[in-house]
Amino acid sequence: MRARIAALIVAAAGITVATILPASAAATTGDAAGAACTTLVNHPCVWQEKDGGGIVGVAQVSADPAQLTVVQVEVRTQRAWGSPWVTVASATTVTHGFARAVTPRVVTDDLKLVCATGGPALDAAQRVTTCSGPF
Template sequence: MRTRIAAVMMTVAGITGLTAAPAMAATATSEPGTTACTTVLNRPCVSPQVDGEGIVGVAQVVADPAQLTIVRVEVRTQAAWGSPWETAASAVTVRLGSAKAVTPRVTTTDLRMICATAGPALDTAKQVTTCTGPF
């Protein structure tokens, strides 16, 4: 059941994100220890880094070099199925052009999800939020 709900959530988020911002696809290069993903202009690319010591949420966004850009990333946890998602760690970066944010490490056995919001810092209507499926 969780898998079906997560699949529906990801599909809706993907459709919403693609219709909300202009799509200029490019392949992102990844640093050691990060997951490579396809980036879309002003749409965050989320990659959790999980190891034996915990989880770190990483989000990056590709933007016009002259644009003031914000990227916000959160590690969210859920203590029990159906309970609310709570933010366990977060990070925000604001800068001109492309940006990246990395959360502090979170150690938990609860269900986790990484969410990121990114886009033009001065135009919240053009900011896009994307999340991983629960894991």
């Protein structure tokens, strides 16, 4: 029972950080945004950075150094309100411990969304997906 309560608290904290961080991270550098999210183990942080004429999606996940960890980040676009989101760039990193992935640059005037999935590479049920707010 205590484990379930602890899991709910960690999930709520992850949702709170995912809701707050992308809006504040958009105006910061990747290092500052990345440092702000390293406290949640196995919960990816995601943000966008301006790169030349476009943006790149960045995601990272902290984990135990012995754990095989995966993080995948995607930049999605939406042409018109209500149309489906389309993945236009993605990157995946699999390594032991801390993992970070950066997408190729995307140049578009369409609505954008950056999403990341990360956690233990060997246990898909424990991976968490986080998205920034549309921008």
